[in-house]
Amino acid sequence: MVRWANMTTRIDRAQIEHVAQLASLVLTDDEAERLTRELADIVRYVEELNELDTSGIEPTASVRQNVSAPGAEPSESAWRADDVAPSLDPEETLAQAPRSAHGGFAVPTFVES
Amino acid sequence: MPQDDTVRGIAERVRSGEIQATSVAESALATIAAKNGALNAFLAVPHEDVLRQARAIDEKRARGETLGPLAGVPIGIKDALCTRGLTTTAGSKILEGYVPPYDATVVARLRRADAIIVGKTNMDEFAMGSSNENSAFGAVKNPWDRERAPGGSSGGSAAAVAARLVPATLGSDTGGSIRQPAALSGTFGVKPTYGRVSRHGLIAFASSLDQVGPLANDVRGAARVLGVISGKDPKDATSLATPVDDFEAACGGSIKGLRVGVPDEYFAKGLDPEVEASVRAAIAELAAEGCVVRPVKLAHTRYAVATYYVIANAEASSNLARFDGVRYGLRVEPANPGRADVRAMYGATRDAGFGTEVKRRILLGTFVLSAGYYDAYYLKAQKVRTLIRRDFEEAFREVDVICSPTSPTPAFRLGEKVDDPIAMYLNDVYTLPASLAGIPGCSVPAMPTKSGLPVGLQILSPWLQETTLFAVAAAFETRFPSPVLSSSS
Numbered sequence: 001m002v003r004w005a006n007m008t009t010r011i012d013r014a015q016i017e018h019v020a021q022l023a024s025l026v027l028t029d030d031e032a033e034r035l036t037r038e039l040a041d042i043v044r045y046v047e048e049l050n051e052l053d054t055s056g057i058e059p060t061a062s063v064r065q066n067v068s069a070p071g072a073e074p075s076e077s078a079w080r081a082d083d084v085a086p087s088l089d090p091e092e093t094l095a096q097a098p099r100s101a102h103g104g105f106a107v108p109t110f111v112e113s
Numbered sequence: 114m115p116q117d118d119t120v121r122g123i124a125e126r127v128r129s130g131e132i133q134a135t136s137v138a139e140s141a142l143a144t145i146a147a148k149n150g151a152l153n154a155f156l157a158v159p160h161e162d163v164l165r166q167a168r169a170i171d172e173k174r175a176r177g178e179t180l181g182p183l184a185g186v187p188i189g190i191k192d193a194l195c196t197r198g199l200t201t202t203a204g205s206k207i208l209e210g211y212v213p214p215y216d217a218t219v220v221a222r223l224r225r226a227d228a229i230i231v232g233k234t235n236m237d238e239f240a241m242g243s244s245n246e247n248s249a250f251g252a253v254k255n256p257w258d259r260e261r262a263p264g265g266s267s268g269g270s271a272a273a274v275a276a277r278l279v280p281a282t283l284g285s286d287t288g289g290s291i292r293q294p295a296a297l298s299g300t301f302g303v304k305p306t307y308g309r310v311s312r313h314g315l316i317a318f319a320s321s322l323d324q325v326g327p328l329a330n331d332v333r334g335a336a337r338v339l340g341v342i343s344g345k346d347p348k349d350a351t352s353l354a355t356p357v358d359d360f361e362a363a364c365g366g367s368i369k370g371l372r373v374g375v376p377d378e379y380f381a382k383g384l385d386p387e388v389e390a391s392v393r394a395a396i397a398e399l400a401a402e403g404c405v406v407r408p409v410k411l412a413h414t415r416y417a418v419a420t421y422y423v424i425a426n427a428e429a430s431s432n433l434a435r436f437d438g439v440r441y442g443l444r445v446e447p448a449n450p451g452r453a454d455v456r457a458m459y460g461a462t463r464d465a466g467f468g469t470e471v472k473r474r475i476l477l478g479t480f481v482l483s484a485g486y487y488d489a490y491y492l493k494a495q496k497v498r499t500l501i502r503r504d505f506e507e508a509f510r511e512v513d514v515i516c517s518p519t520s521p522t523p524a525f526r527l528g529e530k531v532d533d534p535i536a537m538y539l540n541d542v543y544t545l546p547a548s549l550a551g552i553p554g555c556s557v558p559a560m561p562t563k564s565g566l567p568v569g570l571q572i573l574s575p576w577l578q579e580t581t582l583f584a585v586a587a588a589f590e591t592r593f594p595s596p597v598l599s600s601s602s
Contacts, residue, residue, distance in 0.1 A: 009486070016476065023430060023479040024437065025472055026460035035476060038534060042477055045535055046419040049493050052500065059495030060502055062321050063551030066576045067308050067353055080347055092214040098444035105439050108446070110455040 009047075011040040120186050120280045120334030121361075127185030127227075130174065134185030138167035138229055141187040145231070145278050152254050154263075154272040156192055157200050158232035163187075166229045173227070181226035182337055188223055189273045189282035192233040193240055194325065195314040196220055199230070203316045204238040204248040204266075207466025208442040217314020218349065219283060219325050219342040226341045234282055235269030238468045239433065240290055240318045242266050243540045246531055247470045254527075255298055256598055257566060261524040264294030267328065271298035274328050275567075275598060281329040281338050285315055287322045288421050289519075289544025292556040295328055296519035296569020299558045299596060301335050301586065302328040306577050307551035308353040310339075311346030319428035320351075322421075322548050331595070332557065332587045336360035339579070355577055363580035364587035371585065373399055374409030374512030379543050381415070385522045391568040392518045395559040398592045399516065399585065409512050411504045416497050417545040418538055423481050423494035424549070430478025433471070438462030473534065502550045509575040514585055517543055519556040519569030543571060553579045557586045558595040567596070 016036045020027050027035065090103065099106040117123070126132045142163060149155050170185050190196055193203045195213035197220075202208040220230065237247035245253040245268030253268040255261040256276035263272040267284030271294035274282055284291040286304035295302030303326045310325045317323060325342065329335035343357040375396060380389060400406045437459045438444035445461040447454065467475070481490035508515060520540060530537045547554040553576075556569035570589065574582040 009489070011480075015480075019476055019480045019483060022483060023475050024434075024456065024459040024463055025467070025475060026464040027472075031469075031472070035473060038473060039476060039480070041535060042422065042473075043480070043490075046423055046490065046494070049416060049419050049423075049497050052413075052416065052497055054493060054496035054500070057496040057499050059492055060498040060549075061495060062351070063307050063502065063576075064351075066502065066506070066551055067306060067355070080350075088214050096211060096214065096441040098438055098442070107439055108455050108458050 009043055011036060011043055118277060118280055119331045120329055120337050123186050123280060124182060124184045128180045134167040134170035134229065137185045137187060138163050141231055141279060148276055148278060151259065152256060152272050152276055153235055153251050154253050154269040154278060155189065155232045156202065156235050156250055159199055163229060163231050170227050183223060183226040183228035183341060185229060186281065187229045187231040187279045189232055189234045189270060189279045190220060190230055191267050191270050191284050192236050193285050193316045194220055194283060196230060196233065199233065201233065204236040204250065205466065206249040206443060207436045211442050215314065218311035218346045220314065222342050231279060234273055237266035238471050240266040240285055240287055241470050241474055243293060243537055244530065246527060247468055249468055252527055255524045257299060258524065260526055262527050264297030266290040268294045270328050271295050271300055271302065274300045274330050277598065281327055281334050283325055284328050285323055285325050287318050287425060288548045289541045291326050291328060292544050292554055292571060293520050293541060295556040297524040297567060299567025300328055300330060301332050301557050303335055303339060303555035304553060305339060305579055306553045308351050309343050311349040311352045313346055313348035317432040319425040320432065321428060322425060332583060332590045333361055333364045336364050336583050358580045360579055360583050363583040366584040368584050368588045369403030371404045372512040373404045373406045374508055374515040375406060376409050376411040376515060376517060378411050378414035379517035383521050384518060387562040388518050388521065388523060388568050391560040392570055395570040395589065396516050398589060402588050402592060407512065409508045409515060411508060411546065413497065413500045413504050414546055417501055417549060418542055420494045420497045420501065421545045421549060422538060423490050424498060426474040426478035427482050427491050430475045430482065433475055436463065436466065498549050501546050505550045505552055513581055515573040517571045519543060519571040523562050523566035523568060547573050552576055553582055555582055555586055557589055561596055
C-alpha cells in the first residue's frame with residue numbers, strides 16, 4: 001500500500017490540554033495522562049485513511065444527494081414559510097435551568113462592573 | 114402478557130375491544146416491576162402516568178372513536194428522546210433529573226397513534242458506546258446471559274424487547290446503535306434511511322448520521338411502528354418529504370428472484386466462526402426462498418471505522434457544547450472561583466457531568482476540527498465517506514439487498530472491552546458503513562451459537578427502499594422464527 005501523504009501527528013500532553021481548553025473540559029492529572037495515551041493510539045489508528053488517494057474526491061457532509069427525488073432542487077425542501085407558531089412555555093422551560101432570574105437563564109457574572 | 118404479545122396482536126385486540134388498554138398497561142407494568150431489577154433496561158417508568166394514558170385510550174374507544182394503529186401498545190423510549198414531563202437523561206449525569214418541556218416528534222406521533230409510552234430505556238451516555246457500559250446509571254444486562262453486554266448504545270431498548278417487557282421500543286442508530294444491540298440481544302431492529310424519520314427531540318450525537326428507528330419482537334411490529342414515526346417534520350429540515358411507504362404491507366411480499374449481494378469484506382479477519390456459519394446458513398435460507406445470491410464488492414469497508422470516529426466525534430464535539438450548566442441539567446460552581454468566572458463554571462460542570470468515553474470523544478472531535486488538523490483529518494474523512502457511499506451506489510446497481518453479519522461476535526462479557534477503546538470501536542465495523550452512506554439496514558435474529566447466544570443477520574437496502582428490506586426480513590422470519598427467551602428468565 002502506498003502512503004500518498006505520510007503525515008503522522010504526535011499527540012502530547014500539552015496538545016491534549018490545549019484541546020481540552022478549547023472544549024471547556026477540565027481534566028485531572030490522571031485523566032490528562034491517560035487520555036493523551038489513548039488519543040495518540042486513536043489518532044494513529046485513524047491515520048490509516050492516508051492510505052487512500054482522495055485527490056479529486058468531493059467531501060460528503062450530508063447524504064441528501066442520495067435521498068432527493070430525481071431532478072429535485074436539494075435546497076428547496078430546506079425552506080419553509082416563516083409562520084408564527086407557539087413556542088415552548090417560558091415558565092416550564094426556565095424551570096429546568098439550574099438558575100434563572102428575571103425570566104431568563106442566570107449565569108455567573110462575567111463582566112467586571 | 115396476554116397470548117399474542119406482538120405489536121399487531123395487542124393493537125388489533127385493543128381496537129376490537131377484546132382487551133382493554135388498561136389491562137395491557139397493568140400487565141406490562143407488572144412484568145417490568147418483576148424483571149427490570151435484574152436487567153436495568155428501564156431507567157424511568159411513570160406508573161401512574163402509564164395507567165392514565167391507558168385509561169384515556171379505553172375512554173376514547175368507549176366514546177366510539179376509532180383507535181390508532183398502535184392502540185394500547187406499550188412502547189419503551191430510548192432515553193435520548195425527549196418526553197414531555199418524563200425525565201430524559203441520555204444516560205448522562207449532566208442531564209440527571211432533566212424533564213423536557215416538549216415531546217420529540219417521534220414520541221408525539223406514537224401518542225397520536227394511541228401507543229402507551231411506558232418508560233425510558235437505558236443507553237450508553239449520549240449514545241456513545243457498543244455495550245451499554247457507558248451509561249452513568251449502570252450497565253444493562255443481556256437477558257440471554259446476564260454476565261454479558263446487550264450491545265449498545267440502544268441496549269436498554271433491545272434488552273426490554275428481548276426479555277418480553279414490551280413488544281417494541283424506539284432506539285437511535287448513529288453507527289449501529291439499533292442494529293448491533295438487536296443482534297446481540299436477539300431481537301429485530303431497523304435503522305431507516307437518513308431523513309426518513311424526524312430527529313427533532315432526539316438529543317444530538319452526530320447530526321449527519323443519527324436516525325431514530327424501532328426494535329420489536331417481530332418484523333411486522335417494527336414495520337408498523339416505523340410507519341407511524343416516519344415522514345416529513347417541519348421541525349427537522351433534514352427529514353424527507355418522500356411519501357411514507359406501507360412497510361407492513363411489504364412484509365409477506367414475495368422475494369423470489371430478488372438479488373442478494375454478499376460482500377467478502379464483511380466476512381473478514383476477526384469474524385467469529387459461529388457467527389459466520391449462522392449468517393451463511395441464513396443466506397442459504399434466502400436462496401431456498403428463491404433469492405439469487407451473488408458476491409458484491411464494498412472495497413472501502415475497512416476504512417469505515419476510522420472515517421466514522423473522525424466524523425461522528427467532530428459532530429459530537431460541536432453538539433455537546435450545549436451542555437454547559439446554563440439552560441438545563443447539572444451546574445457545578447467552581448469550589449474556589451476567585452472572581453466570578455463563567456468559563457470555570459462550564460469546565461467544572463462538564464468535568465463532573467461527562468463520563469470518560471464522552472470526554473475522550475469530545476477531545477478527539479475537537480482535535481480533528483482544530484486549526485492545522487481540519488484538512489488532514491476531518492476533510493479527509495469526509496472524502497473517504499464519499500468513497501464508502503459510492504461503494505454502495507455501485508453495489509446496488511447489481512443487487513437489491515446486501516446481507517452480512519450485524520456484528521463480528523456474539524454478545525461479549527461485561528468488562529471485556531471497557532479498557533480498550535479501539536477494540537470496542539472495531540465491534541461496529543459491519544454497521545458503520547451503512548450509517549456513513551445513509552442507507553437503511555436492519556438486524557434480524559439468525560441461528561444462535563451452540564451456547565445459545567443470539568446472532569444477527571444484517572440486511573441493507575438502497576436509500577428509501579425499506580420495503581425491500583422488510584420483505585426480506587419477514588420472509589426470513591417466516592422460515593426461521595426468532596428464538597424466544599423462556600419466560601422463567
